[in-house]
């Protein structure tokens with residue numbers, strides 16, 4: 655049996671692929687970047703390469719989606735949907751394109767699951783569905799939309815769960831939050847990410863225009879992937895929404911200070927006032943701990959930062 659991962663070469667998807675393939679599963683990755691796999695620098699996938707099948711597919715190309723998923727559908731036990739244009743200051747600049755990728759992309763994935771009878775579907779959602787409500791949000795906290803990205807995540811959750819209800823599919827929403835760590839080079843990310851994590855890669859002098867007054871539960875990608883895999887494989891979670899984060903919010907200037915301490919010198923990073931995005935923190939992760947046995951390894955951010963530094967230092971990340 656195999657798991658199909660849409661967006662399986664992305665930050666979260668690639669670690670989910672890694673963890674499943676390490677279990678011995680066959681993982682079929684559908685990703686626009688699949689044709690450039692060797693240039694992505696995802697060195698952690700090398701040890702599991704024999705268990706991966708790569709399919710260069712655009713989730714907006716419905717015809718090719720059906721053709722290529724059809725080729726793997728007989729042995730597919732589940733789909734993980736992790737394609738997205740993620741939250742950030744540029745999302746609002748191309749709303750039609752970005753909303754289409756997030757939401758029409760999900761709809762195409764739900765359709766292939768329905769038509770090919772793939773029984774389980776994990777939708778990678780976000781704590782963005784709580785908008786700017788204060789931290790401690792549980793899965794019972796009402797939905798609130800505070801930006802267009804959040805609107806796509808709410809729409810996707812509703813569509814996914816209703817597909818589950820209507821067609822008897824086992825659908826689960828994993829509400830992820832602010833991911834960092836191996837697989838992403840800070841120099842390829844937005845200014846706040848660069849200002850916080852960039853010194854681990856040797857960057858200096860980055861001025862983030864905002865984020866200096868916000869605390870968020872930045873979560874090491876290995877923990878995010880652990881939570882997604884646990885949710886995928888847990889019994890009796892059909893129709894559930896589950897928060898997955900490290901559960902501890904750090905003020906952004908404190909992250910800058912901790913990185914400075916870790917590398918032993920100041921990198922001249924500055925954070926402008928206000929919030930990066932309208933979100934509260936931290937997510938309450940007790941449901942994930944109770945029902946799927948999720949336990950973040952890197953709740954202590956210093957350990958997560960050191961792990962990230964080590965990956966960046968290894969250098970195999972050059973193209974990522």
Ligand SMILES: NC(=O)c1ccc[n+]([C@@H]2O[C@H](COP(=O)([O-])OP(=O)(O)OC[C@H]3O[C@@H](n4cnc5c(N)ncnc54)[C@H](O)[C@@H]3O)[C@@H](O)[C@H]2O)c1
Nearest residue numbers: 661663664665666686712713737738778780830831832833
């Ligand atoms: N990264 C975060 O901080 C974060 C936080 C909360 C939720 N999430 C959610 O987790 C999921 C994964 O996020 P990520 O950080 O891994 O994102 P990412 O940007 O690293 O990965 C997205 C992947 O999707 C692929 N992709 C983009 N457009 C495509 C298309 N049209 N067709 C096929 N593939 C396409 C990209 O090539 C990339 O590999 C998303 O649903 C995101 O909304 C992420």
